[in-house]
Amino acid sequence: MKHVIKFRPVLLATIAGALIATGCIAQEPKKGMSGPPPLAPLGPPPIPADNLLSPAKIELGKYLFFDPRLGGDASTGCSTCHEPDQGWSWAEDISRGYPGTVHWRSNQTIINAAYYSKLFWAGSSKSLESQAKSASKGGVAGNGETDIMEARLSLIPKYVELNKKAFGTEWPLLQDAYRAIASFERTLVQRDTPLDKYLLGDKSALSEEQIRGKKVFEGKGACIQCHNGALASDENYYNIGVPGVKRWEEDGLAQITFRFEIYAKGSTEEMYRTIKDDPGAYFRGKNKWDMGKFRTPSLRYAIYTAPYMHSGQFDTLDDVVDFYNAGGVAADGRTTSFPKTKSPLIKPLGLTDGEKSDLVAFIEAFSGDEIMMEKPELPPYAARFSKAELQAAQEAK
Ligand code: HEC
């Protein structure tokens, strides 16, 4: 069953929600308690005090999310790569890129992005606001030029009007456009999954198979060590053994972006020339021990966001579970290019076929209905001065 979300600026706090609203991020095990924090129902997302939600902001943000004019040649906006019917993501190993490029990492879904304290696979962005800016300007994403994008906004009367309502200024500023997009993204959350219902007391929300899978998840499979708390992510960074992008071995175009990114992030000449895989979190502090580490992703909404992992190397959840069962090795024998930093938490699990299929069924319980949304009809440009106004100005001369 599919449903369409309308704007939901009002976020209702349930009791459980209030309890975990802030605690759902980066939970550390409490003192005196052993083991990771338990899975929990998802509360409302955190809203920053300097960018509170309002209906006008969310409406403007929705338009801008779907509007490719917030980019270089007006071809590639947020929704071009984050397609609602591809899980608000992109269903290829690595994401499509700006025309003339392909991206170098697998796309991430927008659903529930509002909960992460750091964004991107390697955690290189601090907020949805700054993330939107880097996405619209980045060379392999929107590739937009600041002044051009801002000028475009002020020549779209609908945006001028909504911007005035949302931010009170006469003409739209790009920084406010990013704030509007972030506000829209904060409404793209899913909190009514079978697992949420189960954890809130509806014991019929999970099937027998899923309840067995939950035991594997928390026990023999030990997934809970990293996929824990309300988001099913500890927001830490690990090298779990995921192999790099296979396409780089065959596709020159894809390798251009890989080399570009390695260079842009400030690597040595030698590294630029020789490195063959994505070093992930390494670039944040240039620490060797961070090579090949990526953020633990949420498992929420995952049934809609295949393929999986930062390099998009697994097409199905069954493949993912087989990979973990083998101790972080893919079916074709490929694994991380950075074996020295691989997490000691990842080791062969010895799961039976039954346990594996129970586990997959349980991962499915982290997803509710698919969130579909009709793309808004984009408002047209209008010249800032009408013909009559120009004529009047001429005559007055
Ligand atoms: C050319 C494709 C492309 C475009 C255009 C694009 N994105 Fe992305 N987006 C990606 C990819 C690929 C990633 C993962 C990149 C990484 O981790 O390095 C990503 C990651 C994200 C994330 C992080 C999610 C998480 O779990 O951390 C958010 C939020 C996001 N994009 C929002 C946007 C917004 C808003 C826009 C428009 C302003 C946009 N994106 C435009 C491809 C794109």
Ligand code: HEC
């Ligand atoms: C040591 C921490 C850790 C453990 C234990 C762990 N994971 Fe993960 N998981 C991660 C990280 C980190 C990633 C992303 C890795 C990457 O892209 O290189 C990930 C990715 C995933 C993904 C892909 C999600 C996506 O959006 O692409 C799934 C599904 C998943 N894990 C399920 C599981 C299951 C099932 C188990 C138990 C068998 C498990 N994980 C155990 C840390 C862990």
